[in-house]
Amino acid sequence: MSHIVEASGDDERELVKDLVKGDQNAFNLLYQKYSSLIYRKIFLMTKYEHIADELLQDIFLKIWSNRANINPDKSFKAWLYTIAQNVVYDYYRKLAHDKKMQDYFIESFNNLYSETEDYLLNKERNAILSAALETLSPKRREIFKLCKFEDKSYKEVADILQISPSTVSNQLVAATKSIKEYVFLHSQEFLMICIGLYLRK
Incomplete structure (x- = not known):
């Protein structure tokens, strides 16, 4: 040294x-x-x-x-x-532009989604989550907040918004997918997490 x-x-x-x-x-x-x-x-x-x-x-x-x-x-x-x-x-x-790594990301996307879920709900990362939420429609954003932040059931959210539980479920799935894709594309930190997973495989 x-x-x-x-x-x-x-x-x-x-x-x-x-x-x-x-x-x-x-x-x-x-x-x-x-x-x-x-x-x-x-x-x-x-x-x-x-x-x-x-x-x-x-x-x-x-x-x-x-x-x-x-x-x-x-x-x-x-x-x-x-x-x-x-x-x-x-x-x-x-x-991140390496073709083999892109293929790996596609194959492992469900696992990466799980990683993103933990990443998103960490309160220290509110900025990236807030930016991602702003890309959603008002209804989809409200459903996501009620389910994820207030931990309400599909039925409770359905009663509040006067929609069906199945609509709540579909909208939440779509909202979560959009948010995770936003984070994947815009967060340097999460990009490093993903690449770290690739390098360790």
Whole structure:
């Protein structure tokens, strides 16, 4: 494991200023300081050493290529973490276009739906669920909320909305399918969950 260079905020700011000017030694010192931290972050997101190794090199290559755009007066660590996260997400987005993985998703769609159900009902993810709900018709959205959020039976919902229980059932199935498809297409986090399932099969 490489030795991590300790530096004060002022020292690091000077290193970043030198990096912006194209100083290779400054780049090497910043790499030495942060590469292990970034590697651990990538590995937690990908779970594979060879992928983490490859993406780590991509990240620092981007840093060197975009050094002129770095603001030395802002947190280099925060900027570096943002670059790392974007590189990992780009990797996953490219992987999602892989034909074999798409075929796997189609074959395993029922299992992925089960994963989505748990994902959706986690209160920490209200934003993506709220956005998905807005794509539904008013009646379908209300049925979903009554059944899933208020845990009402089909008969109770049917009585409230003055429709048949079978209509409630059909509308709930359609609403759930639409919401899960929305999450599948729009959530980076869930995309990573799905790809993680694929990589582990």
